[in-house]
Amino acid sequence: xxxxxxxxxxxxxxxxxxxxxxxxxxxxxxxxxxxxxxxxxxxxxxxxxxxxxxxxxxxxxxxxxxxxxxxxxxxxxxxxxxxxxxxxxxxxxxxxxxxxxxxxxxxxxxxxxxxxxxxxxxxxxxxxxxxxxxxxxxxxxxxxxxxxxxxxxxxxxxxxxxxxxxxxxxxxxxxxxxxxxxxxxxxxxxxxxxxxxxxxxxxxxxxxxxxxxxxxxxxxxxxxxxxxxxxxxxxxxxxxxxxxxxxxxxxxxxxxxxxxxxxxxxxxxxxxxxxxxxxxxxxxxxxxxxxxxxxxxxxxxxxxxxxxxxxxxxxxxxxxxxxxxxxxxxxxxxxxxxxxxxxxxxxxxxxxxxxxxxxxxxxxxxxxxxxxxxxxxxxxxxxxxxxxxxxxxxxxxxxxxxxxxxxxxxxxxxxxxxxxxxxxxxxxxxxxxxxxxxxxxxxxxxxxxxxxxxxxxxxxxxxxxxxxxxxxxxxxxxxxxxxxxxxxxxxxxxxxxxxxxxxxxxxxxxxxxxxxxxxxxxxxxxxxxxxxxxxxxxxxxxxxxxxxxxxxxxxxxxxxxxxxxxxxxxxxxxx
Numbered sequence: 001x002x003x004x005x006x007x008x009x010x011x012x013x014x015x016x017x018x019x020x021x022x023x024x025x026x027x028x029x030x031x032x033x034x035x036x037x038x039x040x041x042x043x044x045x046x047x048x049x050x051x052x053x054x055x056x057x058x059x060x061x062x063x064x065x066x067x068x069x070x071x072x073x074x075x076x077x078x079x080x081x082x083x084x085x086x087x088x089x090x091x092x093x094x095x096x097x098x099x100x101x102x103x104x105x106x107x108x109x110x111x112x113x114x115x116x117x118x119x120x121x122x123x124x125x126x127x128x129x130x131x132x133x134x135x136x137x138x139x140x141x142x143x144x145x146x147x148x149x150x151x152x153x154x155x156x157x158x159x160x161x162x163x164x165x166x167x168x169x170x171x172x173x174x175x176x177x178x179x180x181x182x183x184x185x186x187x188x189x190x191x192x193x194x195x196x197x198x199x200x201x202x203x204x205x206x207x208x209x210x211x212x213x214x215x216x217x218x219x220x221x222x223x224x225x226x227x228x229x230x231x232x233x234x235x236x237x238x239x240x241x242x243x244x245x246x247x248x249x250x251x252x253x254x255x256x257x258x259x260x261x262x263x264x265x266x267x268x269x270x271x272x273x274x275x276x277x278x279x280x281x282x283x284x285x286x287x288x289x290x291x292x293x294x295x296x297x298x299x300x301x302x303x304x305x306x307x308x309x310x311x312x313x314x315x316x317x318x319x320x321x322x323x324x325x326x327x328x329x330x331x332x333x334x335x336x337x338x339x340x341x342x343x344x345x346x347x348x349x350x351x352x353x354x355x356x357x358x359x360x361x362x363x364x365x366x367x368x369x370x371x372x373x374x375x376x377x378x379x380x381x382x383x384x385x386x387x388x389x390x391x392x393x394x395x396x397x398x399x400x401x402x403x404x405x406x407x408x409x410x411x412x413x414x415x416x417x418x419x420x421x422x423x424x425x426x427x428x429x430x431x432x433x434x435x436x437x438x439x440x441x442x443x444x445x446x447x448x449x450x451x452x453x454x455x456x457x458x459x460x461x462x463x464x465x466x467x468x469x470x471x472x473x474x475x476x477x478x479x480x481x482x483x484x485x486x487x488x489x490x491x492x493x494x495x496x497x498x499x500x501x502x503x504x505x506x507x508x509x510x511x512x513x514x515x516x517x518x519x520x521x522x523x524x525x526x527x528x529x530x531x532x533x534x535x536x537x538x539x540x541x542x543x544x545x546x547x548x549x550x551x552x553x554x555x556x557x558x559x560x561x562x563x564x565x566x567x568x569x570x571x572x573x574x575x
Contacts, residue, residue, distance in 0.1 A: 002338055003187045003215075003235065003243045005322050009269050010242035013249060016273070021249055022061050024241050025173045026166075027199070028248070029065050030057030031078065032146035033139075038153045039117055041124025046138045048151070057147065063160055063169040067197045068210070074102040076110055076169050077122065077160040078149040086131030088145045100131060110172040116164035118152045125150075177237050185236035187243070192236035196229040199244040203251030203258075204265045206328035214247065214326075214333050259284045261373050262385050262393035264336050268323045275301070276314040276321065276343045283350055284397075285371030302369045305351040306358070310344065317344030323401050325394055336394040339401050349403035356434035358447050360563050362426045370427055372397055378427045379413040381420075388413070405438045415551050419488040429559040432552040445553075449560040454535055456543060457550030460498070461557025463532045464490050467501050469565055470525045473518055474508035491554040495544040505529070 013021035022028065034048040050058040063076040072095075074083050079099075082088035086100030104126045111119040134140060150159040159165055180193035200211025217223065217232045224232050235243075250257050250267040257277060259266045266284065270277050275297075282288075282298040304311050321343045325336035341349075354369050367374060373385065376396060381387040395407040414431050418424055436443050444453060453459070468482045482501060490497040513522040546554060 001340065002324060002335070003239070005271075005320075005340070006243040006246040007187050007239055008271065009250075009322075010246040012271070012273075013246065019249070022245060024238055025170055026061050026063055027065055027245060028059045028252075029062045029078075030147065031060050031062065031149050032057045033143050034149050034151050034158065035084075036151045036153050037121040037125050037159075039121055041121050041126075041128060043125070043137075044153045047143055047148075049139075049142075050149075060149070060158070061161075062149065063165070065199070067199055072099050072102050074099065074106045076106055076172070077165055078147065078158075079103055080147050081134065081144055084148045085129065085134045087134035090145070097131070106172075110168045111165075114164050114168050116162060118155075118159045118162045119164055119168070121152055122150060122159055173237075180237065181231060183231065183234040185234060185239050187235055187239035190236060192238065194231055194234045195237050195240055196231070198230060198235065198240040199248075201244060201247050201251065201333055203248065203253065203255075204326050204328055204333055205260060206263060207333060208331055212328060212331055212333045214244075214335075216332060254287075256281050256286055259286045259373075261285070261376060261397060262388060263327045263390045264325050264394045264397060265327065266323060266325045266397060268321070270322075270343055271320040272315065274313075274315045274319060274343055275311070276319075276346060279305075279311075279314075280321075280346060280350070283354075283369065283371065284400075285373040299369075302350075302354070305347045306354040306369065308348075308351055308355075310347055314343050314347060317342060317347075319343045321346045325397060327390075327394070337398040337401075339398070341401075345403070346401070349401060352403055353400045353434070356437045357430045359426060359430040359433055360448050360560070360567075362563065362566075366426050370430070372400065375427055375431055378425060378431065379410070379417050381417075399438075406435045411435045411439075411548055411552060415491075415548055415555075418555060419491070422483060422487050424487075424555055424559050424562075426559075429556055432555055436549065436552050436556075439549075445556060449564040451531075453557075455550075455553050455557075456536060457546050457553030458557035459532050459536050460490070460494050460542075460546075461554035461559075462561040463498070463529060464501075464554070465558045465561035465565070466525055466528050466532065467505050469562075470505055470508045470512070470529075473521050473525070474511040487558075491546060491551045493545055495542045498542045 010021065013019040014023070032049070032051055034050055036044045036048065038044050050060075052058055062078050066073045066075055078084070080088065082090065082096045083099045083103040086096060088096055090096065107122060107126055111123055134144075137143065151157070152159060160169075177193040177195075180195055182191055183194045184191050185194070198213065198215055201207075201214050202211040204212060215230060215233055215235065217229050222232065230240075247267070249255070250269065251265070255267075257268055259268075259281060261284075268277065268280055278294075279298055279301045282295075283302060288295070301311050301313070310317060319342060321341050323337070323339040323341075325338070327334045327336050357370065361368065372393070376388060376393055377383050377385050379388060379392075385393070389409065392407065392409050392413065396410060398404070399406045410431065414428055414435070418428055433445050437445055444450070446453075449462075450458075464482070464487070471478070471482050486497050486501060490501070509522045509526055512518050512525075
């Protein structure tokens, strides 16, 4: 299903002139330099440096590229200096000579009989070139080992882009495919040549820089009925090219249809063009656009879906929508998750996620619709997402996409992080609220303080916030506040901690009452504490322990009570 969806996506890209996707037999490749030839095959001028900022190669469309998992396999009319010029810095002259011979053989095979002055120039160059002269090329030290293409003197473009070269390459591919064993393609159902290997997938962080395989077989245990390599999972030449090209396009550096969260790289697409694709990337934390109008439009869409509305710009709600999560696994890629839904379901699930998260913010610059990366970062040691369990990001993303309860580890991670550094932030509290709401459909947790909530954990959190405010009013800023000393134990074992703090609170209230300016606050805080305690079960006393769920409620109650204090302005209340 994954490969079929990618195959369909490739066809969609091929019909879109803005997509600039390569046709069958061609692909994007980073190239560093271009050599210029005259009509006689002689080199002209200095090699042209194609590199972009910071020395990165320029990505251009070239024939192939071929898969170089092992052995010597040359590309047509371009490759690294070892293949093109017979010289490199690998210290293996015999092998380098063999790679250069392979480059020449392929060029002569493909261009044999081609009536084109560019083809004649390249063949003449290869006939007369002496690899010993490579070191004499201007800038050879920078060029050695890197990818090279050719140009014809006085003409724009590269040699491999000339119609004669493209036609010759396609003919060569067709002739070469006849050497493959045929079989029924699992993607298209057609009987066609089956290549032993598929092109590499690039752009997944952590995978090998040369690329990794999504489909591959290299051990005997993976074989079936004695079939070798990809004959165990027959995918035709064209289908293999389509799915690898589509996936590489989704994973390209400038792609807006991919999101990186921890070790998981997520790509997504709709079966038809839709603004929903852009919104999904925006909501999940994809690379932000510098177009302010686009950002404003996405914020409007997010606001709509968070309210349960479906923007008209998303088009047909039943349009299929796909999400694929990948992670590196040595020379291969692991599929973390695969989701097939519709644009309508995607909007609905995103809206439900943001509604569950909705919480009164502490500051206006805090994100109203935080991305998964922003949320997970709050749960990591030193806010470095690499310190999280590698499984959590994938599980969290999948629960958002599929509209399912969040993973249990999300709750324990949030509670553990709050307990460790005693920082009760807006995002951490929002995570707890969302988790509890999604794990229990009957949970009643509101965006703001809910004085009608009678949950013990919630009431104790509110009580703790009030005690902290009372201490602050009585003593001002102290080295170790109630929160610094008791928050973790108050949330986990309230029966041991609250009697001590309540006892201290009587002293704080007395001190406040004696203050001429703050005297009214003593009555204010005392009244709130009495009201909270009055809503608790007075026959059971303070519980000895609270479960993780109740500790989550404790934190939410604490945060919302604090926000309520900030909002109401104590001075006004006193008056």
